[in-house]
Amino acid sequence: MPYRRSILIVDDQQIVRDSLSDWFKQAGYPVTTASTAEEALEILEKHDFGIVIADIRLPGETGLSILKEVRVKRPWIKSIVITAYPSPESAALARKLGAIEYLAKPVSPDDLEKLVSEALSSTSEATVSTSIYRITTPETRRINQSFSLNSADIRAIVEGLLQEMEVIGVKTKQGKFVFDRIKSFEELCLDYDVTVLPPTRYLRPAKEALLKYQSGETPVVEPVMDTTPRAIIGIHPYDLKAIELLDEVFITSNPDPNYIARRNSTILIGVDCLYPSKHCFAPSMGTHIVESGFDLLLTDIGSSIVATVGSAKGAALLTRYTHAPLASGEEIARQKAVREEAWEEAILKHGLFLHIPKEKLPKLLEENYDNPYWETRSEKCLSCGSCVMVCPTCYCFDVQDEADLTLKSGQRVRSWDGCVLVDFATVATGENFRHDKASRLRHRIYRKGKYLLERYGKMGCVGCGRCAEACLAEIASPLEAFNAIAESDALKKQMIAREIKTRSELYLPQFAELIGIRELTAREKVFEFKLPEDRPLGHKPGQFVEVMIPPIGEAPISVSSSPTRGNTFQLAVRNVGSVTHAMHNLEPGAKVGIRGPFGNGFPLERLKGKDILFIAGGIGLFPLRSLIQYTLDCREEFGRIIILFGSRSPSERLFTDELAEWSKRTDIEFLETVDRADQEWKGNVGVITTLIPHIQITPRKTISVVVGPPIMYRFVIVELKKRDLADDNIIMSLERRMRCGVGKCGHCQINGVYVCQDGPVFTYAQLLTLREAV
């Protein structure tokens, strides 16, 4: 990029021109001089520079007029203004016109050189090189305007470009179409269906050098960039959409200098797709017609070729090589009709369309992560990478260092890589984080339909259909995957709906028979129930049911027994409200309505292998007992089991027989306390938190499960934090008014969370994000 260092000096005084020119030439800069603004502008028409140093007062137009032109035509050029007549007004104007410095004469060449060198080195990647192509925006050609061209005009443009830069066009190869370098207009083929590889390969080539380096005492690393001026002719709308996504990925977030350098030196000439390929589903992705993203877009409407201008570069092409007039209203209407007809016909002919609106894809995929479809679909996958290699929106890459034989210098290159390849997610230790075909295939489809859309706001699939064509196993089409998942999702939902119908609605209970009653204290009883045909309730420890006693009402009651204790289930109940009062009056044999189980229950998988510290206060033991029983029944799956239980008084102790059993067992540690002792009580006295200092725990290995009255949580958490337990390792079960149990009535809601569905079990870490919770 020789022009980047070159300097244009504009001054009417020869002595100034000569002295500055000599100075900079000696410092190694290419220098051009001009004595008037007019002369400078003429030079700027033909040559590019890194810096313009301009005097303001010149014969004829002022130096500021140069700045004005530069800002429009070559915005990357930095300008420095020097003047013997400094004034605040001209300084402000110079700044407004983009001058980076405004200096009063006499100027020290040394200072000036420092400024220039700083200005040139601060050239950001984003402005690294744009095209050296001459940009002139004529008054008469504007962005979004369409012009009427004939085939001679197209030829003139292509041949003009061939004179000036590397031209990539669509041509035929072995019966297919490819983007490739063209040397003559005749090679160009614009009425094609689809190319084997997308044009994006000229923005992110299969292999490119990123850096050159030299190791040693003073290591040197230099960027390598391709700023070859290049025009790509014949890009279909879906590929332009793909380039828009790449721009978002490579320019908007963490600007990628190599991509930007190429992108800026590339002219994109689109052409409407009038013969869609049999695998193409661009209309479903909304990528079949574009309004922007090109410099020029051509539509062959038969009688003429309509060229829509998308940028100043595009406008300049028309001005430079054609005398094309504005397209007539008729032509513009025809342009629209031709496009739409082509796609309508393609949809009719090939029958490819998304069965749901594309906006619904992220949610659909979110809900079908575990759909068995991924497994079956991937059985035939060769992991050959063809789908990702031909994809215009796939941009993942690998980076490797290639050393010279000196072993001291070399280059860092990046090359295409893809998530369906076996080793894509393998780390140095050999662990492969996406080791099975199904998860790789799913990941690719999720990038297409969900991840990229959520991350970049643009569809990750443009519907070009290249992957479907390239896949020998015929499993790559995202459209087929989306539709299959949509269908299976709809089926699933139908089945759920049908099931609900056959189960006669959400609010109808099944009736369980009361088969046993045991008095625990004066206020608490435990009831044992049996469902018809000895069906198990199917609950997890920590879940609850809604108990219905018509005509009294319904109440949420947590299940007190573990599912490991047979097909019956127990509900321990304090006589406190109308429904519980009615329960306390029940006789064995009574039928009670049961809905549920509801709620999330305790996270059994997380607890496995850990030391469990149970802390129960009062009737908090009721829900916790289901989990205690579970851990005792599957004792070998857990580490230490420590149970702390506190009652208000000895007479309020619950499940005394089980407490006695726990205290005898040697494979559990059991500590008990009462707030107030009576004469017979010989055990600990004090609130439950007084027990915590008595136990030794390994914070890393321990999860504490705490259930009790709200006031207890506050103090227990303080104690547990003192013992270095992480917020995530403190688990609690919350009590709320759970009227319906199915996340609808709203009574149990804590901020945005429904306790009956998302709870009642939460980690302390989760609760910290819920302001209403504790």
Place this chain on the structure above:
Amino acid sequence: MKPKVAFFDFSSCEGCQLDALDLNPEELIALLGAIDIVNFREVMSEKSDDYDIAIVEGAITRESEIGRLQNIRQQAKILIALGSCACIGGLNCLKNHLPMEEALRIVYGKDAGYYDTIPARPLNAVVPVDYYVRGCPANPEELLKVIKAILLKKKPEIPGFPVCVECKMAGNICVFERGMTCLGPVIRAGCGAICITSGRFCWGCRGLVDEPNTESEKEILTKYGLSVDQIVEKFKIYNSYTEVAR
């Protein structure tokens, strides 16, 4: 200290060795500056049994070759298998489908009695192999890459993915679309899809990838008109030694 490098060959056409140093002159001179070649029958008459790196071409097809290879392994700190025969058994293993006596008879006719032979096998069926430079012939650039990696004490970055990746990178039209069939989807890349780029198809000379979906590949070959026998023949050419062709 420059590492001392020795070349050896077993049953093979010796083409890989011929190709091994077919580098551009600058590269060759740089290479000779980085290593000492102490044993290379095809290019020099000096011989030395003191070497650090052994680069071995060819498959093992005779009893006597086993001991010789074991000696090389014992002497060398690093053993590099060069080419298809050494890496995967290659063409030599085609004879494994015959009784050994018949193989001898077909090749040597009435003189068969003077020779002995055993089922052909790659080097790693006899001794541990540290690096593989695959292909028929092996790619000299890749050998260079492996040597540089050894000098730098890093793992050479040799592709583990199938030929399709490099074939697409090369901008080729798929062989199947050109009315032929190809083993590319299950064969290791690293060749730059050279055969396909030159208008042919993949023969499988670099061996199967680590997790080849051969069932799916066979299904595809059937779909494109190959009979089971033809499919087996296709795999057999280079990959007889692996389970696939059996």
